[in-house]
Amino acid sequence: MNHVVRKYFADFEKEEQWLNDMSAKGLALVEYSWARYVFEESAPGEYIYRLELLEEDPKKAKSAEYLQFMEETGAERVPAGKKPSGKSVYVNPRWVIFRRKSAEGAFTIYSDTDSKIKHYQRIYRLWISLAVMELIIGVFNIMLMFVNNPTALNRVNLIMGLLLIVLALFFISISMPIRRKITNLQNDKLVRE
DSSP states (O other), rough: EEEEOOOOSSSSSHHHHHHHHHHHTEEEEEEEEEEEEEEEEEEEOOOOEEEEEEEOOSSSHHHHHHHHHHHHHEEEEOOOBBBTTTOOOOOTTTTEEEEGGGGGGOSSSOOHHHHHHHHHHHHHHHHHHHHHHHHHHHHHHHHHHHHHHHHHHHHHHHHHHHHHHHHHHHHHHHHHHHHHHHHHHHHHHHHOO
16 A cells, blocks of 8 residues: 655755655655655565765766666665656656665665765755756846836736745755755865875
């Protein structure tokens, strides 16, 4: 029997921890999409989950090679959900969820500090690029308000501009803890060297 859970995460580490907690309760993730997770019953703690933001789209050779390598280590990629039409439900294709049987031992993706730093930097760049894009479009909408003749459209531009700026600030707030983790990892690396 499938269990559908709707939940939103801005922090991938919390999402990963939650998936592992669900696994410990005997629920294995079998499909996901944005803020929607489909679980099926399994043995408690059967799987260990790890999340990763790939460097490139999974269809590109480098990512396809990496995904093949992960499969060879015993990890499988949890598929993204499909609409009734057969098209994928929107999920950033670079975000992947891996699972591996816990009986195979510990499952880590990043074994060294440099690879962790690179992963956090990819995530940081994603959030910052979204923030910059929303900020630019928001400011542009507000500027349009001053350029257009006074109409109801001006209010729409103002409201949309302000909402996009708030969204940009939200993306920046998500990125700041990631930036701190990058800085802490870089400082730890310097101390060890």
